[in-house]
Amino acid sequence: MEKNNLRDAGFGRRGFLSGSSLLLTGALLGASEGVKAGAAPVPNPPEDAPQDKASLLADLVTANHILQDQGVVDGYGHVSVRNPTNPNHFYISRWLAPDLVTPGDIVELDLDCVPVNGDTRKLYSERWIHSEIYRVRPDVKSIVHTHAPTVVLMGVINEPLLPIYHMGGFIGTGLPTFDIRKSFGMTNMLINDAAKGKALAQALSDRPAAMMRGHGGITVGNSIMHSVGRSVYLKINAEMHLQAGNRNIATLAPEEAHLAEAGNQEFPKDWDLWKRAVMSKR
Numbered sequence: 001m002e003k004n005n006l007r008d009a010g011f012g013r014r015g016f017l018s019g020s021s022l023l024l025t026g027a028l029l030g031a032s033e034g035v036k037a038g039a040a041p042v043p044n045p046p047e048d049a050p051q052d053k054a055s056l057l058a059d060l061v062t063a064n065h066i067l068q069d070q071g072v073v074d075g076y077g078h079v080s081v082r083n084p085t086n087p088n089h090f091y092i093s094r095w096l097a098p099d100l101v102t103p104g105d106i107v108e109l110d111l112d113c114v115p116v117n118g119d120t121r122k123l124y125s126e127r128w129i130h131s132e133i134y135r136v137r138p139d140v141k142s143i144v145h146t147h148a149p150t151v152v153l154m155g156v157i158n159e160p161l162l163p164i165y166h167m168g169g170f171i172g173t174g175l176p177t178f179d180i181r182k183s184f185g186m187t188n189m190l191i192n193d194a195a196k197g198k199a200l201a202q203a204l205s206d207r208p209a210a211m212m213r214g215h216g217g218i219t220v221g222n223s224i225m226h227s228v229g230r231s232v233y234l235k236i237n238a239e240m241h242l243q244a245g246n247r248n249i250a251t252l253a254p255e256e257a258h259l260a261e262a263g264n265q266e267f268p269k270d271w272d273l274w275k276r277a278v279m280s281k282r
Contacts, residue, residue: 133218
């Protein structure tokens with residue numbers, strides 16, 4: 001199985017220099033001279049080339065199938081990825097149930113949610129979730145809109161969702177809940193225009209995720225793997241919270257959550273496992 005194909009510029013971790021042997025030789029032969037003269041500057045690791053479009057879109061299709069397989073979405077919900085060569089564009093499926101998405105269903109939209117190639121097929125009514133978050137969060141490379149029932153429930157019971165175990169470390173000290181009624185009165189609950197998308201993005205702020213009252217939630221990440229992994233573990237953490245009932249839960253302390261999140265970047269082992277599961281069904 002091809003592994004770690006998302007570890008590219010803006011969509012993964014940076015590569016490491018391979019000159020360790022040269023550095024070791026210099027340390028052994030000239031350490032004392034280096035101290036006297038001052039250490040030579042160490043160059044930053046070079047940025048990897050952006051992931052090629054075909055591979056990126058293949059991962060986006062796989063992400064749709066994983067989200068369905070993991071119970072993060074139903075016939076609705078969606079995932080997108082920012083175009084690594086044009087940050088003002090993003091890729092997302094046309095209006096289609098996530099489990100049915102193929103490479104031919106992917107469209108490229110600008111931040112006004114207009115197809116850049118004149119595609120006239122029906123689009124998700126809630127595409128503004130993605131465009132308005134991308135507009136104000138340059139750090140975000142991928143977004144998931146989840147309909148997981150436990151996330152919906154956590155958004156309406158007026159209890160803070162805190163990280164119960166280390167895989168939910170990104171939840172930190174809690175997540176915001178966007179209540180569309182407070183800003184727009186009576187609606188059909190959908191983020192179906194730019195104004196609602198902007199309000200949701202403001203509620204999200206700089207956080208990794210948010211819940212949407214009576215609707216679901218969103219997770220963001222620095223890659224498709226990252227946003228998908230967060231969406232799965234948001235669901236699992238919500239399940240654990242609800243299963244615990246009124247018991248006194250010893251949740252992660254803020255520092256524990258921070259340290260756990262630092263070690264969970266991109267969830268690569270999970271991605272490989274989830275990908276194998278959905279590929280075996282195709």
